[in-house]
Amino acid sequence: MRGELTARIDREGFAILPEAVSSAAIDALLAAIATLPPGTEPRRRGGTRDLFESVPEVRELARSGAMREAAEAVLGPGCFAVRALLFDKTPEANWKVIWHQDLTIAVRERRTAEGFGPWSEKAGIPHVQPPVVFLEWMVAVRLHLDDCGAENGPVRVLPGSHLAGRLGPEEIAAWRERTPPIECLVPRGGLLVMRPLLLHASSPATVPAHRRVLHLEYAAESLPDGLEWHERW
Template identity: 60%
Template sequence: MTLTGYDAAAVRRDGFAIVENVADSATVAVLLDELAAVDGPGAIRRRGSVHAVRNLLEAVPAVRDLARSAAARALVEPVLGAECFAVRGILFDKTPDANWKVAWHQDLTIAVRERREVPGFGPWSEKAGITHVQPPAEVLRDMLTVRVHLDPCGTENGPVQVIGGSHLHGRLSPEEIDEWRDGNDAVPCTSPIGGALVMRPLLLHASSASTVPDHRRVVHLEFAAGDLPGGLEWHGRC
């Protein structure tokens, strides 16, 4: 399957791409229905409403189907290769009760089955009962994120903003992040329903709070190209 306008070379060069029509209306409807029923340790609530859900690959069959779909594979395989697989799924939702902003950062942690002391891996943390760790930068360079929008996301909905090319420079110090932020233009990644932002984890990104009191639901899928060293295992593999 090919997706019109998708340029894998641009993802490698710029660290991101915005693609429409990754999930059709029927797929979005099924995802919304199954996500609405999710509760338990992976659901994060604020003022009674769920604004994030971790462990989606385990908890929601429709998310597993999305990660395995021809459309998702068409985005990921040209960058990571045909043997790649999904390793984590998260729901993010900005609502009037959970309308946060996120400072400029890189995505530096992965979810694993259990802690093993392997050189270059650390520090360690736990989120929703799942072990997380910061791996070496080379692991993150062989990963790709696909963020599928289940609601329209315009400039008023607190979209992710990115700084193109920043992923090519490894892990950045706080001082280097400030330099990138001050010296480069940020690109707001708006999307219609069913569209997706494809991005490298090491790409600098941020988001502002939404100015519109409505949902901004996004299924965040992470893909990897291979196994982890030293007996470490991805927590989810789909």
């Protein structure tokens, strides 16, 4: 798997791995998530954060098994998980996401560092846009906890766009004009592995059902000038 996965992600920026995680492991994860305190359910666009601290099963998935193997195939054995999010599209939270790149990282505290900025805050956690090279040393591994078909508002991607660096609005428009999008249809237990700089979007779901996704981000390098990843597992 490693060579083929690495080659495809280098070329296209993403890959789908169906049937990567067992149904039993997903059931255990969903049971653990169900015990989260009221108000932490992923009912808004930002999803649920700090899952490493609140859900031990997420730490286990990040450190071993298919999600870890996928990250290592792209980044090497020295990689580590730096963020865990939970998303869920429901009739109450059925959002649209425009074409974009994932340009921010979560850090422990705000510090001055060359090339880092602008800064923002999400759920009380400092976020910053790093130099592009740090994003190139990252990969997202998304575990689908429900089947995701065309009616569930799947992620759409523009293959190869991760190779173009940070893109402005005009460049994004140009990519959209010349590159046919691909819908990432992923079954329950499947993984979507993608580079942060890959242009991606999603439409609202047309069928009212859960589309729960555990989103883990992995990195391969420490941050400079005293900056630290918000999480490191």
